[in-house]
Amino acid sequence: MSDVRHVLVLPDREAAEKAAEALGERFRLDEEPQLVRDALAGEDDAEDAQWLLVLRDEAGRLDPAELDAFAGEWEGWREEP
Numbered sequence: 001m002s003d004v005r006h007v008l009v010l011p012d013r014e015a016a017e018k019a020a021e022a023l024g025e026r027f028r029l030d031e032e033p034q035l036v037r038d039a040l041a042g043e044d045d046a047e048d049a050q051w052l053l054v055l056r057d058e059a060g061r062l063d064p065a066e067l068d069a070f071a072g073e074w075e076g077w078r079e080e081p
Helices: 013-027 064-073
Strands: 005-010 034-039 049-056 077-079
Touching: 005 013, 005 064, 013 034, 013 049, 013 064, 064 077
Parallel strands: none
Antiparallel strands: 005 049, 005 077, 034 049
16 A cells, blocks of 8 residues: 545635535545645734645545546645645
């Protein structure tokens, strides 16, 4: 098994929390995605933070294109490794 991870970048916490719930339903994940606050460089204000959903995909079964489209539904994107 490899340590494959996907990172979805979302604009705010509310979108990230809702997307995390929807991810589990749509993609039948083995484990919950990790929700991480990513403050923009030089910004202290929580409004200037992006939220990341980190998904482990050791089996390599998640399609990057599908994840990218999913993130787009939440006004986000998938980071390339």
